[in-house]
Amino acid sequence: MTNITIFLGPPGAGKGTQAEKISESFNLPHISTGVMLREHVENKTELGVIAAEILNKGNLVSDDLVTAMLIDRLDNSDCKDGAILDGFPRTIAQAESLEIDDLEIRNVILFEVNEEELIKRMLERGRDDDTEESIKVRFEVYKNETAPLIDYYNNKGVLNSVNAFGEINDIFNKISKFMEL
Numbered sequence: 254m255t256n257i258t259i260f261l262g263p264p265g266a267g268k269g270t271q272a273e274k275i276s277e278s279f280n281l282p283h284i285s286t287g288v289m290l291r292e293h294v295e296n297k298t299e300l301g302v303i304a305a306e307i308l309n310k311g312n313l314v315s316d317d318l319v320t321a322m323l324i325d326r327l328d329n330s331d332c333k334d335g336a337i338l339d340g341f342p343r344t345i346a347q348a349e350s351l352e353i354d355d356l357e358i359r360n361v362i363l364f365e366v367n368e369e370e371l372i373k374r375m376l377e378r379g380r381d382d383d384t385e386e387s388i389k390v391r392f393e394v395y396k397n398e399t400a401p402l403i404d405y406y407n408n409k410g411v412l413n414s415v416n417a418f419g420e421i422n423d424i425f426n427k428i429s430k431f432m433e434l
């Protein structure tokens with residue numbers, strides 16, 4: 254049984270930073286669909302060619318493509334005990350695709366944020382797909398497509414919230430406690 258932990262929250266909330274630390278501390282693979290997609294784009298794979306423009310605009314790659322890529326990754330032997338998902342699911346359809354035998358959604362960590370502060374942080378981070386326009390699109394997409402997952406997982410009794418604007422180590426300690434529940 255693979256115990257899945259999901260890091261949920263808007264772009265720029267620090268999910269990647271915390272997933273990295275939690276991954277190390279709990280010896281679980283950190284799976285970021287954003288990182289995987291950017292690798293496909295860099296390597297100009299078939300998926301990368303399709304995804305490149307979508308990423309630049311800040312839109313979502315289709316559920317089918319991302320889900321296939323993710324499920325394939327979860328089949329890897331390093332995920333047999335568990336994994337941390339960062340950036341997946343981003344839609345209800347993606348969440349439903351995780352409801353399969355052998356996977357258990359144990360824990361969803363919601364990164365709670367203040368939008369203005371986030372946009373400022375993201376522009377400072379300076380990633381290629383972090384233009385003002387694409388950031389705006391990504392927030393809209395988050396509100397429309399991804400935020401409904403908050404209620405979805407809350408109703409399942411697996412949602413735990415952390416304030417994403419604390420000290421990195423304080424946030425890490427809170428998440429660690431939730432990992433031990």
Ligand code: AMP
Nearest residue numbers: 286287308311312313314319340341343
């Ligand atoms: P991230 O690094 O998580 O901010 O993701 C960067 C970009 O990759 C997003 O803006 C989307 O275009 C794409 N992406 C990452 N994860 C997903 C997903 N689960 N579903 C659809 N698109 C995704």
